[in-house]
Amino acid sequence: MIQKQVIDGGMQEMFESVLKKGKIGNVELKNRFIMPAMGSGHSERDGTVGDEAIGYYVARARGGFGLIITEYTGVDQLGMGARNELKSYSDEYIPGLKRLADAVHAEGAKIFLQLHHGGKWADPNITGQATVSSSAIAFHVRDCIPRELTTQEVYDVIEKFGDAALRAKKAGYDGVELHGGHGYLFPQFMSAYSNRRIDEFGGDIVSRSRFSTCVIENIKQKCGDDFPVIMRMSGDETVDGGMKINETRVMAELLEKAGVDALNVTAGMPATYGDKGYSLASNRTHMGFIAYLAEEIKKSVGIPVITVGRITDPAMADSIVRDGIADFVALGRASLADPEFPNKVLEGRIDEICPCIGCMSRCLTGPGPDGISPGASCALNPFTGYETHMKIEPASKSKTIVVVGGGVAGLEAAWISAARGHKVTLYEKNSRPGGQTYTASIPPHKQGFAHAIKYYQTMCKKHGVDIRLDTEANMDIVVSHAPDAVILCTGATPTGLQVPNDGITVAQAVDMLNGKIIPGKNILVVGGGLVGLETADFLLPQMASVTIVEMLEQAGEGLLTNFALIRALGKSGVNIMTSTKVERFTKDGAVCSTPEGEITLSGYDMVLLATGSKPYNPLEKELLGKVPEIHVIGDAKEARLVKDAVAEGAELAIRI
Numbered sequence: 001m002i003q004k005q006v007i008d009g010g011m012q013e014m015f016e017s018v019l020k021k022g023k024i025g026n027v028e029l030k031n032r033f034i035m036p037a038m039g040s041g042h043s044e045r046d047g048t049v050g051d052e053a054i055g056y057y058v059a060r061a062r063g064g065f066g067l068i069i070t071e072y073t074g075v076d077q078l079g080m081g082a083r084n085e086l087k088s089y090s091d092e093y094i095p096g097l098k099r100l101a102d103a104v105h106a107e108g109a110k111i112f113l114q115l116h117h118g119g120k121w122a123d124p125n126i127t128g129q130a131t132v133s134s135s136a137i138a139f140h141v142r143d144c145i146p147r148e149l150t151t152q153e154v155y156d157v158i159e160k161f162g163d164a165a166l167r168a169k170k171a172g173y174d175g176v177e178l179h180g181g182h183g184y185l186f187p188q189f190m191s192a193y194s195n196r197r198i199d200e201f202g203g204d205i206v207s208r209s210r211f212s213t214c215v216i217e218n219i220k221q222k223c224g225d226d227f228p229v230i231m232r233m234s235g236d237e238t239v240d241g242g243m244k245i246n247e248t249r250v251m252a253e254l255l256e257k258a259g260v261d262a263l264n265v266t267a268g269m270p271a272t273y274g275d276k277g278y279s280l281a282s283n284r285t286h287m288g289f290i291a292y293l294a295e296e297i298k299k300s301v302g303i304p305v306i307t308v309g310r311i312t313d314p315a316m317a318d319s320i321v322r323d324g325i326a327d328f329v330a331l332g333r334a335s336l337a338d339p340e341f342p343n344k345v346l347e348g349r350i351d352e353i354c355p356c357i358g359c360m361s362r363c364l365t366g367p368g369p370d371g372i373s374p375g376a377s378c379a380l381n382p383f384t385g386y387e388t389h390m391k392i393e394p395a396s397k398s399k400t401i402v403v404v405g406g407g408v409a410g411l412e413a414a415w416i417s418a419a420r421g422h423k424v425t426l427y428e429k430n431s432r433p434g435g436q437t438y439t440a441s442i443p444p445h446k447q448g449f450a451h452a453i454k455y456y457q458t459m460c461k462k463h464g465v466d467i468r469l470d471t472e473a474n475m476d477i478v479v480s481h482a483p484d485a486v487i488l489c490t491g492a493t494p495t496g497l498q499v500p501n502d503g504i505t506v507a508q509a510v511d512m513l514n515g516k517i518i519p520g521k522n523i524l525v526v527g528g529g530l531v532g533l534e535t536a537d538f539l540l541p542q543m544a545s546v547t548i549v550e551m552l553e554q555a556g557e558g559l560l561t562n563f564a565l566i567r568a569l570g571k572s573g574v575n576i577m578t579s580t581k582v583e584r585f586t587k588d589g590a591v592c593s594t595p596e597g598e599i600t601l602s603g604y605d606m607v608l609l610a611t612g613s614k615p616y617n618p619l620e621k622e623l624l625g626k627v628p629e630i631h632v633i634g635d636a637k638e639a640r641l642v643k644d645a646v647a648e649g650a651e652l653a654i655r656i
């Protein structure tokens with residue numbers, strides 16, 4: 001009781017800094033929470049605004065974000081990076097953009113349009129023309145040497161930004177943001193990494209900043225001084241020869257003099273997306289890791305500064321504002337995970353915030369081979385991006401539902417079913433819910449998965465799910481409820497490896513992660529998928545030496561975060577042997593076949609198997625004919641990732 005009072009009593013004052021009103025130019029924002037620009041992929045295939053995009057943005061406006069910055073919007077056909085990128089290079093796009101602005105305003109948020117030109121990052125398959133840049137420097141990503149814009153063409157592009165800003169103003173936007181971060185056209189001019197011009201747009205810092213300052217001045221001329229402009233900029237480009245904070249700090253001063261109203265400080269280049277982890281950092285990167293760049297820039301300017309980058313915790317968001325590190329916090333993927341983040345902070349419902357855990361398994365959506373970006377969503381919140389047709393609505397008839405298995409598929413299905421008015425009982429054989437997601441939370445950087453389980457558990461409690469732990473449901477237990485529907489989500493079990501063994505200890509990696517066995521010192525991990533890689537990551541700080549063998553040509557296929565993980569393991573001396581298949585275990589290792597012939601690996605004291613898992617679904621057959629409806633979801637249907645289990649739980653629960 002005492003403990004509860006302490007927790008509740010602290011809440012009110014805890015977040016007052018981030019909940020305070022703020023101003024960008026003369027636009028007043030109701031709090032310091034900003035949804036930053038994110039190419040959502042939810043616009044129509046031709047890049048116009050449709051219902052899906054409106055539903056997605058409105059959810060975040062309704063959820064309390066003071067300012068919504070739209071995804072990147074092309075000011076010039078020559079700068080387009082995706083077919084369904086929003087467009088602002090012709091008046092014909094004004095009505096669609098206006099619909100979006102009006103819809104966001106109706107929810108009490110302000111909205112800025114992000115203006116963008118990709119420069120050398122534009123996709124020639126979409127533009128139908130050679131790419132352009134500040135200078136003609138070979139660019140391997142697009143396999144091209146971009147054409148250097150002539151001086152006159154640079155002035156033309158400046159006009160195009162001004163024209164696009166005027167369209168934004170006519171469409172009712174409160175301001176615009178210039179996408180000057182992540183290596184696109186603005187930094188192609190600003191940065192000595194990519195600018196070799198010898199006209200007025202190249203050379204010293206002032207000249208390299210001229211393209212940006214001219215755009216700001218052009219917008220102010222066309223839209224008026226009171227129409228706010230934010231410049232997004234990478235405080236550190238994180239590449240050799242690129243801009244560092246000592247230089248971006250000076251550029252910030254020049255931008256301020258040119259009339260910019262706020263700076264949105266990010267880091268990195270797109271080539272580092274999900275890889276080196278600056279512009280878009282995975283869970284291997286700590287929270288608020290680039291806030292120091294905003295803090296440095298803030299020392300040089302008097303205008304508001306926005307920070308971004310793995311700000312996923314309300315306490316951190318508040319402390320950034322309170323301590324003067326930045327004036328506003330932009331929550332990118334955290335706004336995908338929970339559109340109501342600000343409102344939940346305001347109402348003290350912190351435990352109900354669906355956390356962004358940096359897994360990057362459903363949010364990052366680069367354009368596919370057809371140039372279309374698939375819609376961004378969230379592994380833990382599958383409603384994101386699909387707000388118009390995925391809704392939690394009251395059920396027409398309240399049913400009795402039994403959920404067997406308390407992994408994330410079961411928890412998600414349970415709370416949503418209960419929220420719709422069904423009577424839900426959930427059985428979990430272990431003493432805590434979470435299933436394999438709990439195991440996934442054990443390796444370093446993965447605590448977020450435990451946080452996610454806590455969130456689902458909170459939602460179950462809130463909506464009255466009767467959770468029965470330490471109880472393995474059998475047919476009699478299930479039937480005793482006389483359920484209208486049964487949801488089976490009993491998960492998966494690890495597969496073994498049926499090969500001869502001359503004596504080495506062989507155990508399941510998940511048993512070691514779950515604390516059932518103590519690992520050895522020299523370990524051979526069989527399987528280089530996610531579990532194998534994370535097992536090695538877990539063992540390294542414990543001074544173990546680890547070799548991974550993977551029979552496929554590549555380890556860690558399937559997840560973006562795996563690249564960062566593989567790189568980190570490589571740096572720590574983990575030997576990852578691909579195209580290597582275990583034929584038999586010896587007393588101290590294994591004999592493996594490789595494309596070059598047989599090899600013997602020796603000197604190990606333990607083998608940990610991470611060779612995948614198979615569905616575990618013992619009840620379906622027994623229940624057939626004894627209950628009216630049976631649904632099998634998650635790994636019990638097919639062993640896959642957390643995002644698949646959660647999505648299946650939600651998709652079932654909204655229609656059951």
Ligand SMILES: Cc1cc2nc3c(=O)[nH]c(=O)nc-3n(C[C@H](O)[C@H](O)[C@H](O)COP(=O)(O)O)c2cc1C
Nearest residue numbers: 036037038039071072309310331332333363364376
């Ligand atoms: C799916 C996705 C698309 C993005 N597209 C853009 C974009 O169009 N313009 C931009 O300035 N940043 C873009 N970003 C970067 C975000 O604005 C933000 O800087 C980044 O996600 C880091 O913040 P976070 O850790 O809070 O997610 C994108 C990020 C994501 C996840």
